[in-house]
Amino acid sequence: MLLLAALLGGAVGSVATIGIHGRRHEGGRRPGSDWYVRTLSRELQLSGEQRDSVRAVLARHRGGMDSMWVEMAPRMKAWRQALRAEIRTHLTPEQQRRYAEYTARHDAGHDRHSNPDSTTR
Secondary structure, eight states: OHHHHHHHHHHHHHHHHHHHTOSOOGGGOOHHHHHHHHHHHHHHTOOHHHHHHHHHHHHHHHHHHHHHHHHHHHHHHHHHHHHHHHHHTTSOHHHHHHHHHHHHHHHHHHHHHHOTTOSOO
16 A cells, blocks of 8 residues: 555656746746656657657646646645654654654755745755
């Protein structure tokens, strides 16, 4: 069950990354889309034309992704909190303390990546 939850979280996180990083940077490109194109290019050895096509597909679907992320974000947060609460029930007090530190670091890193204009970097 935990493996399924982790896989689901990873899949949603990958998709959401494109939505999260939806802010425009220099050149009008969005860093999430660029990251995804670079990743696919590396994994699939895309040609320049294919990279441009993938960018165009991502641009066409960006609005839908952004709205889906806005809808899903609160549900994912609640799911993550429930998952973490259940995991804590299986940990010793010392492990719970360390788990709290770990999740705080994870969340801080996630917040930095999801808010490129953040001053907390």
